[in-house]
Amino acid sequence: MEIVHLLRKVTVEFGLRQAEFAARHGMHSTDVRALICLLDAERAGTDATAGWLGAQLGLNSAGTTSVIDRLERLGHLERTRDPRDRRRVLLSVTPRAVELGRSFFGPLIDDTVAVLREFDESETAAVRRFLSAAHQAVTIVP
Template sequence: MVDNSALVRLLRQLTVETDRFAEMFGEKQGMHRTDLNALAVIMDARWSGEPMSPSRLAAALHLSASATTSVLDRLEASGHVERVRSPHDRRKVELRVPDKALELGRRFFVPLDEAFTRAWEGFDDADREVVARFLAASIDATVAVRAGLASPPRHE
């Protein structure tokens, strides 16, 4: 039986290893960690079908408007992000990852995706459902604790 502390250690080890992997990509591309996080948030928005705006990105990363502008300037200069006018409201700006940048990311990350696929071959659909629930619950717990720590203390 795997106890909770063992799960916490394994999850922490996975986080460290995936962070190291992402940092390798960042180093090769001359990107800051915040740039990598921004790129991930923008790509996740793309997969969900929700357009990403600079203000939504700032909120997601807990950055000021000026810090977000700096991140976007770097990402745009390196060709990883484009700022385009919304087709629905020309006053709004949407952030997109161009195909060339997506292909660059694929070349780096596909080997990891393939390794994960091989590693997970022994898990059936029921196992994967449990793992997905575990990961979603772990993400939710992390977000909740982070939000609680970020909230100003109440004076009673």
């Protein structure tokens, strides 16, 4: 149970940093989650649409539209027509938002990466395996 409690402590601290970032920049915590989802989609090569984002966030279409509108108004999100299907609108995080996030979360990420550099390959693999399994255990599948 000690590891479970340590993981909880880490997730609580990450949540507090996320809330601090959101408050500092006039956002709701759901807005930050949306930006994280969009950045993850970009890294994975996934097309992010409003419907996709709503499913990721567990929001209905009205709630999703509110998040998208708010993030666009703040200059953190762009909507562009899909060049392969002009009927679809794709969502992406603006470079300004990426820089804003990097300036706030960069030191935290750098410190975490530095901790991981102290682990050898097998230890890193064990951490990755544990975090992947823990994520799967807490993920709600509809």
